[in-house]
Amino acid sequence: MDLFIFLLVLFSIIWTVSLILTSNSKARKSSKLPPGPYQFPIIGNILQLGPKPHQSIAQLSKTYGPLMSLKLGSITTIVVSSPETAKSVLQTHDLSFSSRTIPSAALALNHGEFSMVWLPVGNKWRQLRKICREQMFSVSRLDSGQDLRKEKLEKLRDYVRECCETGRVVDIGEAAFTTSLNLVSTTLFSTEFAQLGSDSSQEMKDLFWGVMKCLAKPNLADFFPILKSVDPQGILKQNTIYFERLFNIFDGIIDEKLKFRRSTKNENEVHDLLDALLDLNQRDESELSRIDIKHLLVDLFVAAADTTSNTVEWAMTELLRNPKQMSRVKTEIEDIVGQNGQIQESDISKLPFLQAVVKETFRLHPVVPLLVPHKAEADTEINGYIVPKNAQVLVNVWASGRDTNVWSNADVFMPERFLSHSEIDFRGKDFELIPFGAGRRICPGLPLAYRMVHLMVATFVHKFGWKLEDGKKLEEIDVTEKFGLTLQKAIPMKAFPIEM
Template sequence: MSLKLGQVPAIVVSSPEAAELFLKTHDTVFATRPNIQGSDPFSTGVKGLAFAQYGPYWRYVRKLCTIHLLSASRVEMFAPLRTEEVGATVKLVQRAAAAREVVDLSDVAGELIENIVFKMVLGRTKDNRFNLKGLIREGLGLVGEFNIADYIPWLGVFDPQGLTRKLKRNKKALLDAVEEIVTEHEQASGGEQNEDHHHHHHDFIHIMLSLLHQPMDLHQEDQNHEDVLDRASLKAIVLDMIAAATDTSAVLVEWSLSELLKNPRVMKNLQHELQNIVGMNRTVQESDLTKLTYLDLIIKETLRLHPVAPLLIPRESMDDVSINGYYIRKKSRIMVNVWAIGRDPKVWSDNADMFYPERFIDSNIDIRGHDFELLPFGSGRRGCPGMNLGMTTVKYVIAQLVHCFSWKLPGGMSPNDLDMNEKFGLSVPRVKHLLAVPTYRLYN
């Protein structure tokens, strides 16, 4: 459907067929991002990756992030760190289980994912000087807010919602924090082998610093482009990576566990699979993940009903184009409603609203963006480059929490009573935190 949002012509895409036309057939026309004011804290003058305009710089940064930060070998390299953080969380939940306490799974998942991402990107989980986690959350909240200035630009001057002020403050605090952490990394690698040194050795900032000011290795058509990775871009990319990785993964873990608690049958099936493949004498290891086929079905089904970015990140048309006889003019904003596609009875039959992982058993529908019925990570040029990293982390966290513990809803609450309402934003977390009571179930 076509909407006029202020002065911006917008197209909402809500079917697999239409999504394929925009994200595959005409992918090049819709390969750029609109300039959204709220996205700015995560992209100093739009220098990050997610919101960068389409062109040589974006191509370079995407290649750099894909090879140096998000490749299979890098994901593998961070395995010990994930093992350590997940292990610490299991111990924490074990203490709660021994004391028969209620656990806030939304908090536990959020904290765990943040720790993994922060350690991976910055080489540390906590920093008492600045509340980086809080700032990132605030920034993401501001990006998700409806900003009138994005649609009626001249109103921006008046800043009726006070958003511009908040964004400026948030952005400055974020960049100052990252600047300090980058400076510390530079000093640490300045030759002195201090205690902390080996921790910083392979985090994202360290890897990025080694690429600083190297000329870009660009496609032929971009050769005249004299860009190199500078410090401002480095900070924007670091913020992008943190923001993109924490919120999305945490929300996916939260919804998966919610659906498992709401559907005890599915939870039992998953525990059977874990029992058969991992056994009751040890915890899950990442090498087990490829064998956990039922877990894959569960995650696909969770992503179908609860896509983490329900409208993906908007795209913008770079030229006038005609699609299916409709004329779409340059600078139109495109929103792909993957939430609606995932719940469409025409696509998913009558039980579209039901959580039923088995629907994927004989299906070759994949989440990598080749099948337009299921697009949690988008598709085409602007598809999510961090999918492998995110999926590895999410699967490992869910498998471990479900293998080590049985979970019950608190206070004799029945699964039907579980509130599954969503909170609106760029990503869609639960309105109410997910609370449950764990019981340790392994033999050792």
């Protein structure tokens, strides 16, 4: 967050909003709210967030406890920072906290009214979840797509091998992002959006990155909802441009698909997810309209491509910093598939150390460190305090993952901790490790992410050694975090592959 620009804009509007904001401060119920730091007039605790809110909030929670209240502008925000309290919020009182706080940027083309991510729990939300569960993330659907994922991983492997032969460095996060993007686009549309190591088809990548940046950027309209119609930083305007361009592309793809279906007269034969969605649309447009389809496509792309690639980049960063653990993963894979074999999805269950590496990566580097914000539907008592109706609720899974009361050597990358505690999983039941959330709002794409993260890490490790750039030492590998919609590496992880 650029504090200078932030404050400049903030105080330029302070005179117009101060009277309104201060007049609405009467209902704070301070005696019943969870404890928290002093709240400055008008701005509350905004300045205490800093550029890495997940870390700043975790530090404050050490003083004020696992259930803490903040005031972010005019928004009452409750922060959850322990597994026990997260379980109370996301399981015991799941329905009370099942709604979302919708960021201003998500209002582009009324996205918040159609998006599975932002919709309140209701018939429309259940319908979209069911479509995703049955048409994309069911076991049968995922099993039927194994050949497709295998093809994308072979292209990733070929690209890394080509870099070996030409002596080129690999940007691991970029390669993982392109692979994820192509996997999703081929699953949805039977076409690739980008090429590894090339600037071709860059438009789609740039558009999705643009949407993610708008959603992640600190926005005055989120801290002071009265400013949403003003859009003082132009974030909603910019995101609307991205959405319009994406929707134009989606309209072209849908029109081509419909034309092809009419010409082949095989409308009942499902080739990809878009076929399945169009079948639902043509049976009953009130169940799934064309506009529903386009908003759903945005959700699927933004969620799948960025989260998977970030996790893979963090996993490879930690393995490069820990050569012994890298060697152990490589040996384990070779013991199962051989030096020249290809890893299959059925092999994942036979690779306990690879699974432990992925779990440890999720613990230290959760893809969405504060999860997607929840909202209280009613006054709810948690730990003896009242979480007031309409409060924003943030679950700091980054803090839970580094809680010294839960994890020994909490700041150290130690995958072997999960070999002795293999029962701990990240599917929403073990609240010390919930990178995908828990309860009814758990990420529906978890089953696909599970397969892709393991397979991509294995692809990078199995047949290749890695050498750092410019003689860089292991301890010089940068692990600085960049907070946004997802937790990214501030400096991309680049290394030279060596074919083994």
